[in-house]
Amino acid sequence: MDTGDAFDPNCPTRLVLDRIGDKWSVLVLLSLADGPMRFTELRRRVGGVTPKVLTQTLRAMEYDGLLTRKIFAEVPPRVEYTLSELGRSLHEPVAAVTRWAEQNVGRIMGSREAIDHAQ
Amino acid sequence: MDTGDAFDPNCPTRLVLDRIGDKWSVLVLLSLADGPMRFTELRRRVGGVTPKVLTQTLRAMEYDGLLTRKIFAEVPPRVEYTLSELGRSLHEPVAAVTRWAEQNVGRIMGSREAIDHAQ
DNA sequence: ATCGCCAGTATCCATAAGGTACCTATAGCA
DNA sequence: TGCTATAGGTACCTTATGGATACTGGCGAT
Numbered sequence: 001m002d003t004g005d006a007f008d009p010n011c012p013t014r015l016v017l018d019r020i021g022d023k024w025s026v027l028v029l030l031s032l033a034d035g036p037m038r039f040t041e042l043r044r045r046v047g048g049v050t051p052k053v054l055t056q057t058l059r060a061m062e063y064d065g066l067l068t069r070k071i072f073a074e075v076p077p078r079v080e081y082t083l084s085e086l087g088r089s090l091h092e093p094v095a096a097v098t099r100w101a102e103q104n105v106g107r108i109m110g111s112r113e114a115i116d117h118a119q
Numbered sequence: 120m121d122t123g124d125a126f127d128p129n130c131p132t133r134l135v136l137d138r139i140g141d142k143w144s145v146l147v148l149l150s151l152a153d154g155p156m157r158f159t160e161l162r163r164r165v166g167g168v169t170p171k172v173l174t175q176t177l178r179a180m181e182y183d184g185l186l187t188r189k190i191f192a193e194v195p196p197r198v199e200y201t202l203s204e205l206g207r208s209l210h211e212p213v214a215a216v217t218r219w220a221e222q223n224v225g226r227i228m229g230s231r232e233a234i235d236h237a238q
Numbered sequence: 239a240t241c242g243c244c245a246g247t248a249t250c251c252a253t254a255a256g257g258t259a260c261c262t263a264t265a266g267c268a
Numbered sequence: 269t270g271c272t273a274t275a276g277g278t279a280c281c282t283t284a285t286g287g288a289t290a291c292t293g294g295c296g297a298t
Contacts, residue, residue: 006146006149006217006220006221007146007149007150007164007165007166008166009166009167012224012227012228013217013220013221013224014142015224016220016223016224016227017142017145017146017216017217017220018142019227020216020220021140021141021142021145022140023133023136023137023140026136026140027125027126027136030125030126031126038275038276039275039276039277040274040275040276043276045126046126047126047127047128048128050255050256050257050258051276051277051278052255052256052257052277052278052279053254053255053256054277055276055277055278056255063230063231063234064227064230064231065226065227065229065230065231066227071276074264074275075262075263075264075265075274075275076262076263076264076265076273076274076275076276077262077263077274077275077276077277078275078276079275079276079277086223086226086227086230089219089223090219090223093212093215093216093218093219094216096212096215096216097136097139097212097213097215097216098125098132098136099212100208100209100212101125101132101135101136101139102125102132104135104205104208104209105131105132105134105135107184107205108131108135108138108183108184108185108205109131110184111182111183111184111205112182112183112184115182157244157245158244158245158246159243159244159245162245167287168287169286169287169288169289170245170246170247171246171247171248171286171287171288172286172287173246174245174246174247175286190245193244194243194244194293194294194295194296195242195243195244195245195293195294195295195296196243196244196245196246196293196294197244197245198244198245198246
């Protein structure tokens with residue numbers, strides 16, 4: 001298996017990029033970086049996510065070993081999501097991209113406005 | 120306008136994250152980091168992208184000021200895509216995520232296999 | 239005379255995302 | 269003895285988005 005070329009569609013690295021490139025995954029990762037959270041907490045924190053999509057995202061991240069899901073046998077039910085070591089190791093690179101976005105949002109919006117204005 | 124909270128769906132930072140989180144944008148950015156490229160060159164380099172989607176991606180990145188599009192009045196036509204200063208500044212953070220993916224692809228695939236095996 | 243090159247469009251279809259409603263069981267309240 | 273609220277989802281339907289394939293135009297080469 002070729003792990004070195006992200007440009008090859010069959011490369012596993014590409015699968016990983018697809019997953020972590022997902023916008024909800026990134027927001028979940030950033031949220032959980034502050035500590036474990038429950039489903040509804042996450043739902044409130046990550047504005048705009050629907051429960052279905054949040055469930056899909058969390059299940060996918062669990063499958064990839066980025067977080068763990070702990071169910072407490074209580075009523076009402078309680079489920080806690082916690083970043084794994086692997087998930088925590090991804091936090092810094094992702095946070096760097098987010099910082100870039102925050103720092104450059106002005107330039108990007110400026111570019112869009114300049115182009116819109118030229119039309 | 121609130122540029123500080125990527126969790127707010129109306130936050131511009133979120134718009135930016137959505138855009139640069141797109142898998143094709145990342146691959147185009149990494150390709151162009153080596154220098155300007157033509158459309159067909161990019162298409163070959165970024166395996167699996169269809170022309171329609173590549174066009175959409177390039178237009179979106181141009182709109183955001185990440186790259187410039189230069190048309191040469193020749194036959195056959197020639198169009199060159201070049202990263203802007205802004206695009207180049209995004210390269211390092213994105214490359215860090217890609218490096219993480221390459222280094223951890225094994226762990227992720229291992230997690231998937233462990234879970235598949237447990238079923 | 240026809241073929242191929244380049245940079246895309248146009249068209250159609252499948253998949254995925256999004257929105258809303260509903261389910262389960264129990265504890266608390268009236 | 270209902271009635272309601274709660275948490276963590278599922279089920280269902282509709283709407284975007286992505287992807288596959290085919291096609292265009294002008295010219296130089298065969």
